[in-house]
Amino acid sequence: MAWTEDRVEVLKKLWAEGHSASQIAKELGGVTRNAVIGKVHRLGLSGRATPSRPVKRPPRLARPKPRLQPDGSVTMPKTVVAEDDKAVKTAEKAAMVALPPQPLSDGEAATILTLRDSMCKWPIGDPADPKFAFCGRKSTCGPYCAEHAKVAFQPTKKREKRKADYDYVRKIAG
Missing domain, CATH: 1.10.10 (Arc Repressor Mutant, subunit A)
Incomplete structure:
Protein backbone atom coordinates (compact mmCIF):
# COMPACT_ATOMS: atom_id res chain seq x y z
CA MET A 1 0.00 0.00 0.00
CA GLY A 44 6.38 14.56 12.77
CA LEU A 45 2.76 15.01 13.83
CA SER A 46 2.74 15.92 17.47
CA GLY A 47 -0.12 16.42 19.86
CA ARG A 48 -3.78 16.05 19.12
CA ALA A 49 -6.74 18.33 19.56
CA THR A 50 -8.34 15.83 21.95
CA PRO A 51 -7.04 12.65 23.56
CA SER A 52 -8.03 9.36 21.98
CA ARG A 53 -9.08 7.95 25.36
CA PRO A 54 -11.62 9.57 27.67
CA VAL A 55 -10.26 11.23 30.78
CA LYS A 56 -10.70 9.11 33.91
CA ARG A 57 -13.16 10.59 36.35
CA PRO A 58 -12.54 10.61 40.09
CA PRO A 59 -14.29 7.75 41.92
CA ARG A 60 -17.81 8.40 43.13
CA LEU A 61 -18.26 8.57 46.87
CA ALA A 62 -20.98 6.55 48.51
CA ARG A 63 -24.13 8.43 49.36
CA PRO A 64 -25.27 8.45 52.99
CA LYS A 65 -27.92 5.81 53.61
CA PRO A 66 -31.29 6.67 55.15
CA ARG A 67 -31.86 5.61 58.76
CA LEU A 68 -34.98 4.12 60.27
CA GLN A 69 -35.91 5.97 63.47
CA PRO A 70 -37.68 4.29 66.44
CA ASP A 71 -40.88 6.23 65.65
CA GLY A 72 -40.94 4.74 62.13
CA SER A 73 -39.73 7.84 60.30
CA VAL A 74 -36.81 7.79 57.91
CA THR A 75 -33.99 10.35 58.16
CA MET A 76 -30.72 10.87 56.33
CA PRO A 77 -27.63 10.76 58.55
CA LYS A 78 -25.51 13.87 58.91
CA THR A 79 -22.28 11.87 59.00
CA VAL A 80 -20.83 9.30 56.65
CA VAL A 81 -21.50 5.62 57.37
CA ALA A 82 -17.77 4.98 57.80
CA GLU A 83 -17.78 7.18 60.91
CA ASP A 84 -20.52 4.99 62.39
CA ASP A 85 -18.36 1.93 61.73
CA LYS A 86 -15.44 3.64 63.47
CA ALA A 87 -17.61 4.26 66.54
CA VAL A 88 -18.61 0.59 66.70
CA LYS A 89 -15.01 -0.56 66.32
CA THR A 90 -13.89 1.91 68.99
CA ALA A 91 -16.52 0.53 71.38
CA GLU A 92 -15.38 -3.02 70.65
CA LYS A 93 -11.76 -2.07 71.27
CA ALA A 94 -12.71 -0.42 74.55
CA ALA A 95 -14.45 -3.62 75.62
CA MET A 96 -11.36 -5.65 74.73
CA VAL A 97 -9.06 -3.33 76.68
CA ALA A 98 -11.08 -4.18 79.79
CA LEU A 99 -10.29 -7.89 79.27
CA PRO A 100 -6.52 -8.41 79.77
CA PRO A 101 -4.77 -11.68 78.90
CA GLN A 102 -5.20 -14.52 81.41
CA PRO A 103 -1.86 -15.22 83.14
CA LEU A 104 -0.66 -18.83 82.93
CA SER A 105 0.67 -20.88 85.86
CA ASP A 106 4.12 -19.29 85.43
CA GLY A 107 2.57 -15.78 85.58
CA GLU A 108 3.23 -15.02 81.91
CA ALA A 109 0.57 -14.37 79.27
CA ALA A 110 -0.20 -16.95 76.56
CA THR A 111 2.03 -16.73 73.50
CA ILE A 112 1.91 -18.58 70.19
CA LEU A 113 4.29 -21.15 71.69
CA THR A 114 2.24 -21.72 74.86
CA LEU A 115 -1.28 -21.78 73.32
CA ARG A 116 -3.24 -25.03 73.63
CA ASP A 117 -6.40 -26.18 71.86
CA SER A 118 -8.52 -25.47 74.94
CA MET A 119 -7.31 -21.83 75.24
CA CYS A 120 -8.90 -18.67 73.78
CA LYS A 121 -6.90 -17.58 70.76
CA TRP A 122 -8.04 -13.93 70.73
CA PRO A 123 -5.00 -11.73 69.97
CA ILE A 124 -4.38 -8.86 72.39
CA GLY A 125 -2.13 -5.98 71.41
CA ASP A 126 0.14 -5.31 68.46
CA PRO A 127 1.94 -8.37 67.06
CA ALA A 128 5.09 -6.26 66.64
CA ASP A 129 5.06 -5.39 70.36
CA PRO A 130 7.08 -7.67 72.69
CA LYS A 131 4.11 -7.66 75.13
CA PHE A 132 1.77 -9.14 72.48
CA ALA A 133 -0.24 -12.06 73.86
CA PHE A 134 -3.37 -14.12 73.41
CA CYS A 135 -6.36 -14.14 75.78
CA GLY A 136 -5.56 -17.61 77.16
CA ARG A 137 -8.89 -18.16 78.95
CA LYS A 138 -10.78 -21.43 78.50
CA SER A 139 -12.28 -21.54 74.99
CA THR A 140 -15.98 -22.30 75.16
CA CYS A 141 -17.17 -21.05 71.76
CA GLY A 142 -14.87 -22.49 69.11
CA PRO A 143 -11.45 -20.89 69.34
CA TYR A 144 -12.58 -18.09 71.70
CA CYS A 145 -13.81 -17.58 75.25
CA ALA A 146 -17.41 -16.44 75.75
CA GLU A 147 -16.50 -12.73 75.93
CA HIS A 148 -14.46 -12.72 72.72
CA ALA A 149 -16.99 -14.94 70.92
CA LYS A 150 -19.60 -12.17 71.44
CA VAL A 151 -17.40 -9.84 69.41
CA ALA A 152 -16.22 -12.39 66.85
CA PHE A 153 -19.54 -14.07 66.06
CA GLN A 154 -22.77 -12.24 65.33
CA PRO A 155 -26.02 -14.09 66.02
CA THR A 156 -28.05 -14.86 62.90
CA LYS A 157 -31.16 -13.15 64.24
CA LYS A 158 -29.32 -9.85 64.68
CA ARG A 159 -27.98 -10.06 61.11
CA GLU A 160 -31.42 -10.90 59.71
CA LYS A 161 -33.06 -8.08 61.68
CA ARG A 162 -30.44 -5.58 60.53
CA LYS A 163 -30.88 -6.72 56.90
CA ALA A 164 -34.68 -6.49 57.18
CA ASP A 165 -34.42 -2.95 58.62
CA TYR A 166 -32.03 -1.96 55.84
CA ASP A 167 -34.31 -3.42 53.14
CA TYR A 168 -37.30 -1.59 54.66
CA VAL A 169 -35.45 1.73 54.67
CA ARG A 170 -34.30 1.22 51.06
CA LYS A 171 -37.88 0.44 50.03
CA ILE A 172 -39.21 3.61 51.68
CA ALA A 173 -36.40 5.86 50.44
CA GLY A 174 -36.85 4.60 46.89
Whole structure:
Protein backbone atom coordinates (compact mmCIF):
# COMPACT_ATOMS: atom_id res chain seq x y z
CA MET A 1 0.00 0.00 0.00
CA ALA A 2 1.39 3.38 -0.95
CA TRP A 3 0.78 6.56 0.98
CA THR A 4 -0.81 8.90 -1.55
CA GLU A 5 -1.22 12.61 -0.92
CA ASP A 6 -4.97 12.15 -0.38
CA ARG A 7 -4.46 9.37 2.18
CA VAL A 8 -1.83 11.43 4.01
CA GLU A 9 -4.26 14.38 4.18
CA VAL A 10 -6.99 12.11 5.60
CA LEU A 11 -4.48 10.74 8.10
CA LYS A 12 -3.47 14.26 9.22
CA LYS A 13 -7.11 15.36 9.54
CA LEU A 14 -8.19 12.32 11.57
CA TRP A 15 -5.09 12.50 13.78
CA ALA A 16 -5.75 16.19 14.52
CA GLU A 17 -9.37 15.33 15.42
CA GLY A 18 -8.08 12.92 18.07
CA HIS A 19 -8.87 9.58 16.46
CA SER A 20 -6.79 6.59 17.54
CA ALA A 21 -4.36 4.87 15.17
CA SER A 22 -6.71 1.86 15.01
CA GLN A 23 -9.65 4.05 14.05
CA ILE A 24 -7.58 5.80 11.36
CA ALA A 25 -6.37 2.46 9.96
CA LYS A 26 -9.94 1.22 9.77
CA GLU A 27 -11.05 4.45 8.05
CA LEU A 28 -8.25 4.35 5.48
CA GLY A 29 -8.52 0.60 4.85
CA GLY A 30 -5.68 -1.61 3.68
CA VAL A 31 -3.33 -0.30 6.35
CA THR A 32 -2.47 -1.48 9.86
CA ARG A 33 -2.45 0.43 13.11
CA ASN A 34 1.35 0.16 13.24
CA ALA A 35 1.64 1.59 9.73
CA VAL A 36 -0.44 4.60 10.82
CA ILE A 37 1.74 5.08 13.90
CA GLY A 38 4.89 4.89 11.77
CA LYS A 39 3.58 7.41 9.25
CA VAL A 40 2.51 9.80 12.04
CA HIS A 41 6.02 9.55 13.48
CA ARG A 42 7.72 10.13 10.09
CA LEU A 43 5.45 13.12 9.38
CA GLY A 44 6.38 14.56 12.77
CA LEU A 45 2.76 15.01 13.83
CA SER A 46 2.74 15.92 17.47
CA GLY A 47 -0.12 16.42 19.86
CA ARG A 48 -3.78 16.05 19.12
CA ALA A 49 -6.74 18.33 19.56
CA THR A 50 -8.34 15.83 21.95
CA PRO A 51 -7.04 12.65 23.56
CA SER A 52 -8.03 9.36 21.98
CA ARG A 53 -9.08 7.95 25.36
CA PRO A 54 -11.62 9.57 27.67
CA VAL A 55 -10.26 11.23 30.78
CA LYS A 56 -10.70 9.11 33.91
CA ARG A 57 -13.16 10.59 36.35
CA PRO A 58 -12.54 10.61 40.09
CA PRO A 59 -14.29 7.75 41.92
CA ARG A 60 -17.81 8.40 43.13
CA LEU A 61 -18.26 8.57 46.87
CA ALA A 62 -20.98 6.55 48.51
CA ARG A 63 -24.13 8.43 49.36
CA PRO A 64 -25.27 8.45 52.99
CA LYS A 65 -27.92 5.81 53.61
CA PRO A 66 -31.29 6.67 55.15
CA ARG A 67 -31.86 5.61 58.76
CA LEU A 68 -34.98 4.12 60.27
CA GLN A 69 -35.91 5.97 63.47
CA PRO A 70 -37.68 4.29 66.44
CA ASP A 71 -40.88 6.23 65.65
CA GLY A 72 -40.94 4.74 62.13
CA SER A 73 -39.73 7.84 60.30
CA VAL A 74 -36.81 7.79 57.91
CA THR A 75 -33.99 10.35 58.16
CA MET A 76 -30.72 10.87 56.33
CA PRO A 77 -27.63 10.76 58.55
CA LYS A 78 -25.51 13.87 58.91
CA THR A 79 -22.28 11.87 59.00
CA VAL A 80 -20.83 9.30 56.65
CA VAL A 81 -21.50 5.62 57.37
CA ALA A 82 -17.77 4.98 57.80
CA GLU A 83 -17.78 7.18 60.91
CA ASP A 84 -20.52 4.99 62.39
CA ASP A 85 -18.36 1.93 61.73
CA LYS A 86 -15.44 3.64 63.47
CA ALA A 87 -17.61 4.26 66.54
CA VAL A 88 -18.61 0.59 66.70
CA LYS A 89 -15.01 -0.56 66.32
CA THR A 90 -13.89 1.91 68.99
CA ALA A 91 -16.52 0.53 71.38
CA GLU A 92 -15.38 -3.02 70.65
CA LYS A 93 -11.76 -2.07 71.27
CA ALA A 94 -12.71 -0.42 74.55
CA ALA A 95 -14.45 -3.62 75.62
CA MET A 96 -11.36 -5.65 74.73
CA VAL A 97 -9.06 -3.33 76.68
CA ALA A 98 -11.08 -4.18 79.79
CA LEU A 99 -10.29 -7.89 79.27
CA PRO A 100 -6.52 -8.41 79.77
CA PRO A 101 -4.77 -11.68 78.90
CA GLN A 102 -5.20 -14.52 81.41
CA PRO A 103 -1.86 -15.22 83.14
CA LEU A 104 -0.66 -18.83 82.93
CA SER A 105 0.67 -20.88 85.86
CA ASP A 106 4.12 -19.29 85.43
CA GLY A 107 2.57 -15.78 85.58
CA GLU A 108 3.23 -15.02 81.91
CA ALA A 109 0.57 -14.37 79.27
CA ALA A 110 -0.20 -16.95 76.56
CA THR A 111 2.03 -16.73 73.50
CA ILE A 112 1.91 -18.58 70.19
CA LEU A 113 4.29 -21.15 71.69
CA THR A 114 2.24 -21.72 74.86
CA LEU A 115 -1.28 -21.78 73.32
CA ARG A 116 -3.24 -25.03 73.63
CA ASP A 117 -6.40 -26.18 71.86
CA SER A 118 -8.52 -25.47 74.94
CA MET A 119 -7.31 -21.83 75.24
CA CYS A 120 -8.90 -18.67 73.78
CA LYS A 121 -6.90 -17.58 70.76
CA TRP A 122 -8.04 -13.93 70.73
CA PRO A 123 -5.00 -11.73 69.97
CA ILE A 124 -4.38 -8.86 72.39
CA GLY A 125 -2.13 -5.98 71.41
CA ASP A 126 0.14 -5.31 68.46
CA PRO A 127 1.94 -8.37 67.06
CA ALA A 128 5.09 -6.26 66.64
CA ASP A 129 5.06 -5.39 70.36
CA PRO A 130 7.08 -7.67 72.69
CA LYS A 131 4.11 -7.66 75.13
CA PHE A 132 1.77 -9.14 72.48
CA ALA A 133 -0.24 -12.06 73.86
CA PHE A 134 -3.37 -14.12 73.41
CA CYS A 135 -6.36 -14.14 75.78
CA GLY A 136 -5.56 -17.61 77.16
CA ARG A 137 -8.89 -18.16 78.95
CA LYS A 138 -10.78 -21.43 78.50
CA SER A 139 -12.28 -21.54 74.99
CA THR A 140 -15.98 -22.30 75.16
CA CYS A 141 -17.17 -21.05 71.76
CA GLY A 142 -14.87 -22.49 69.11
CA PRO A 143 -11.45 -20.89 69.34
CA TYR A 144 -12.58 -18.09 71.70
CA CYS A 145 -13.81 -17.58 75.25
CA ALA A 146 -17.41 -16.44 75.75
CA GLU A 147 -16.50 -12.73 75.93
CA HIS A 148 -14.46 -12.72 72.72
CA ALA A 149 -16.99 -14.94 70.92
CA LYS A 150 -19.60 -12.17 71.44
CA VAL A 151 -17.40 -9.84 69.41
CA ALA A 152 -16.22 -12.39 66.85
CA PHE A 153 -19.54 -14.07 66.06
CA GLN A 154 -22.77 -12.24 65.33
CA PRO A 155 -26.02 -14.09 66.02
CA THR A 156 -28.05 -14.86 62.90
CA LYS A 157 -31.16 -13.15 64.24
CA LYS A 158 -29.32 -9.85 64.68
CA ARG A 159 -27.98 -10.06 61.11
CA GLU A 160 -31.42 -10.90 59.71
CA LYS A 161 -33.06 -8.08 61.68
CA ARG A 162 -30.44 -5.58 60.53
CA LYS A 163 -30.88 -6.72 56.90
CA ALA A 164 -34.68 -6.49 57.18
CA ASP A 165 -34.42 -2.95 58.62
CA TYR A 166 -32.03 -1.96 55.84
CA ASP A 167 -34.31 -3.42 53.14
CA TYR A 168 -37.30 -1.59 54.66
CA VAL A 169 -35.45 1.73 54.67
CA ARG A 170 -34.30 1.22 51.06
CA LYS A 171 -37.88 0.44 50.03
CA ILE A 172 -39.21 3.61 51.68
CA ALA A 173 -36.40 5.86 50.44
CA GLY A 174 -36.85 4.60 46.89
